[in-house]
Amino acid sequence: MKQTEILGLFLAFSFLIFGISCLFAPKMKKEFERYRLADKRRLTGILQLLGSAGLFFGIYLSAALSLTASAGLALLMLFGVIVRIRIRDPWPAVLPALFYALLSAYLFYDLLDF
Incomplete structure (x- = not known):
C-alpha cells in the first residue's frame, strides 16, 4: 500500500467519524452554536461524509x-481554522483543524499528476 493510499484511508476514516459526530453528537450541536454556525452543522457533517466517501471510493x-x-x-478544514480564529479559540484548539487542513492539502498536492 502506497503512502498516498494510507493517508487517504486515514483521512477517510477520520472524516467518517467527524461527519457522524457532526450530525448526531449533542456536543457538536453545542460547538456549532458556540461557533455561531448552528445552521451550518448538518451541511458540514454531510460534506465531511461526502469527502470521506470520495476518499474511500477514489482510492480504488x-x-x-x-x-x-x-x-x-482541505477547504472545509481551512474554514474551520478561520472560524476558530474568528471566535478567538486558543491555539491548541485550532491545531486539530489546521492539522487536518494541511493533511488534506498535502494529499491533494500528492495526487496532482505533474
Missing part, C-alpha cells in the same frame, strides 16, 4: 474523485 476507482474530495476537505 478514480484518482480524480480523491483529488476532488481532498481539495474539498
